[in-house]
Amino acid sequence: MIKNDCYVPLFTVCVLYTQAMGNKEWREFGRTEVIDNTLNPDFVRKFILDYFFEERQNLRFDLRLEKPLGGIPGKKCGTVIVKAEELNNCRESVMMQFCGNKLDKKDFFGKSDPFLVFYRSNEDGTFTICHKTEVVKNTLNPVWQAFKIPVRALCNGDYDRTIKIEVYDWDRDGSHDFIGEFSTSYRELSRGQSQFNVYEVSCWESCVLSLCTTGNPAQPTSLHYMSPYQLNAYAMALKAVGEIIQDYDSDKMFPALGFGAKLPPDGRVSHEFALNGNPQNPYCAGIDGVMEAYYQSLKSVQLYGPTNFSPVINHVARYASSVKDGSQYFVLLIITDGVISDMAQTKESIVNASCLPMSIIIVGVGPAEFDAMVELDGDEVRISSRGRYAERDIVQHCCRPRTSVHGNDFP
Numbered sequence: 001m002i003k004n005d006c007y008v009p010l011f012t013v014c015v016l017y018t019q020a021m022g023n024k025e026w027r028e029f030g031r032t033e034v035i036d037n038t039l040n041p042d043f044v045r046k047f048i049l050d051y052f053f054e055e056r057q058n059l060r061f062d063l064r065l066e067k068p069l070g071g072i073p074g075k076k077c078g079t080v081i082v083k084a085e086e087l088n089n090c091r092e093s094v095m096m097q098f099c100g101n102k103l104d105k106k107d108f109f110g111k112s113d114p115f116l117v118f119y120r121s122n123e124d125g126t127f128t129i130c131h132k133t134e135v136v137k138n139t140l141n142p143v144w145q146a147f148k149i150p151v152r153a154l155c156n157g158d159y160d161r162t163i164k165i166e167v168y169d170w171d172r173d174g175s176h177d178f179i180g181e182f183s184t185s186y187r188e189l190s191r192g193q194s195q196f197n198v199y200e201v202s203c204w205e206s207c208v209l210s211l212c213t214t215g216n217p218a219q220p221t222s223l224h225y226m227s228p229y230q231l232n233a234y235a236m237a238l239k240a241v242g243e244i245i246q247d248y249d250s251d252k253m254f255p256a257l258g259f260g261a262k263l264p265p266d267g268r269v270s271h272e273f274a275l276n277g278n279p280q281n282p283y284c285a286g287i288d289g290v291m292e293a294y295y296q297s298l299k300s301v302q303l304y305g306p307t308n309f310s311p312v313i314n315h316v317a318r319y320a321s322s323v324k325d326g327s328q329y330f331v332l333l334i335i336t337d338g339v340i341s342d343m344a345q346t347k348e349s350i351v352n353a354s355c356l357p358m359s360i361i362i363v364g365v366g367p368a369e370f371d372a373m374v375e376l377d378g379d380e381v382r383i384s385s386r387g388r389y390a391e392r393d394i395v396q397h398c399c400r401p402r403t404s405v406h407g408n409d410f411p
């Protein structure tokens with residue numbers, strides 16, 4: 001909504017800027033379509049941004065009119081309403097199979113040798129090829145082999161983005177004949193085999209392609225992550241994530257617990273000890289306080305396996321279950337370098353905690369395997385324990401802090 005006393009702008013465009021990693025310089029990320037003659041433009045074009053959980057990603061939206069609004073700098077000139085949603089299935093892959101029916105006959109002798117070419121559409125209206133099927137020889141009713149493709153490759157995770165599919169007749173000399181084309185979207189395709197996924201191929205009156213199958217849970221991305229500076233990686237993750245989440249806490253007093261260490265004086269192994277050494281009052285002032293307690297504890301405790309998550313989750317769950325009136329929400333931030341030694345108990349603790357006002361953020365650092373964390377995350381398969389399912393997804397994990405303490409530490 002643009003406030004303007006003098007005139008209705010001839011055209012309006014909204015330009016999105018993001019900040020560069022190092023020098024924080026603003027860079028144009030993209031712009032919306034141009035909308036004519038209105039003070040209330042409703043832009044359709046969407047922007048897809050990579051989301052880095054542990055980073056503050058500033059965005060700037062500039063509205064451009066055909067001439068600047070006159071008037072006093074700093075005066076309110078209207079409101080920009082930004083709607084954002086998470087494209088949470090970007091790690092998903094989809095299995096598809098197509099078959100054709102009565103395709104056009106292009107070869108003089110015999111039938112056609114059809115194959116399909118898939119294109120993803122880009123923000124600027126261009127198309128990028130993303131998949132080709134094999135050639136099925138000498139038929140007008142081909143059944144192509146099922147194939148698997150990441151949703152990101154197909155449509156950049158944007159379910160409504162156009163996917164263009166061209167049908168060709170293969171020729172030995174490479175001069176493949178164009179049979180026709182049709183468009184769809186991942187949202188359409190994901191409806192599976194049904195009347196919604198029968199497409200007329202334009203160029204030929206009665207040629208129909210249909211989708212036979214779809215749907216396949218994701219292949220989790222590999223989360224290997226190497227660092228020769230593991231302790232620094234912890235501090236880095238703590239600082240990066242902590243500074244973001246501390247904004248949500250009004251008093252900024254954080255209880256900080258360590259787990260997986262032998263404690264002085266007797267060397268007993270603990271999976272929930274106060275980082276500041278004070279079990280009666282484990283609260284630290286701000287993320288800086290947590291960092292300091294962490295460094296102090298490194299000097300006194302001896303790090304020791306196994307890595308048990310369950311005790312610390314139950315610890316927070318005890319607090320969360322004592323607040324029934326909805327006035328408080330608990331976020332447990334777990335920073336870990338290792339495999340989870342008590343997976344079964346951890347899953348049960350998460351299922352137990354899923355009805356409480358709490359969330360768990362797991363940040364993985366170092367060279368360990370993180371498959372277990374992907375499982376706990378529950379984005380792909382809702383977590384369960386002994387037949388009971390979590391009431392909601394309370395775990396978020398992230399395993400690739402991008403900011404590095406020493407520049408290029410991460411090969």
Ligand SMILES: *[C@@H]1O[C@H](CO)[C@@H](O)[C@H](O)[C@H]1NC(C)=O
Nearest residue numbers: 310314344345346348349352
């Ligand atoms: C989960 O809750 C049940 C019932 O309160 C309890 O018996 C069990 O010990 C809890 N599981 C874990 C791993 O803490």
